[in-house]
Amino acid sequence: MSHHATRTLRELGYRLTPQRTLVWDVLRAHGSHMSAEEVCERVNRHFPNVNISTVYRTLDLLVALNLVRETLLGPEHRTFEIEEEDSHHHLVCRECGSVEHIHDPDLGDLPASLERSTGFVTHEVNVFGSCRACRESGTD
Numbered sequence: 001m002s003h004h005a006t007r008t009l010r011e012l013g014y015r016l017t018p019q020r021t022l023v024w025d026v027l028r029a030h031g032s033h034m035s036a037e038e039v040c041e042r043v044n045r046h047f048p049n050v051n052i053s054t055v056y057r058t059l060d061l062l063v064a065l066n067l068v069r070e071t072l073l074g075p076e077h078r079t080f081e082i083e084e085e086d087s088h089h090h091l092v093c094r095e096c097g098s099v100e101h102i103h104d105p106d107l108g109d110l111p112a113s114l115e116r117s118t119g120f121v122t123h124e125v126n127v128f129g130s131c132r133a134c135r136e137s138g139t140d
Helices: 003-011 018-030 036-046 052-064 110-118 132-137
Strands: 068-072 078-082 088-093 099-103 126-129
Touching: 018 036, 018 052, 018 078, 036 052, 036 078, 052 068, 052 078
Parallel strands: 088 126
Antiparallel strands: 068 078, 088 099
C-alpha cells in the first residue's frame, strides 16, 4: 500500500487489513478502471477467502476517503481507479467497453459554456461512442 494511503487509513483509525491492502495493490497495479468483480477476482488469486461484499466495502471506504475514484460508465457499470491529482474525464466505447482518459483542456469551453447556459457545474464528463479500433474494424 502506498505511503499516502497507509497514512490516511492509520490517521483516521482504520486497520490495515490484508484485504484492504490487496484491494489497494490490485488497483495500483492495474492502473485503470476496474469493476469490483475484477478487483475481487485478482484479490482471490492471493487471498482466496475474500468475498465480493468485502471488496465492495473496501472500495466504498477508499472512495469515501478520496483515495479511489468511482466512475459510473453506464447504468450499473461502476468502475474504480486510484484517485489522481489532476481531474480527468472519460471516452467510453459502447462496442468494446474500452475507456480512455481525457483532461480538462480536451473539453475546451464546454464546462464554462454549460455553466453559463444552464447553471450546471461539471465535475466529470463521460462521453459514449465508438473508439477508433471498433470503427476501423467495422464493428460500430
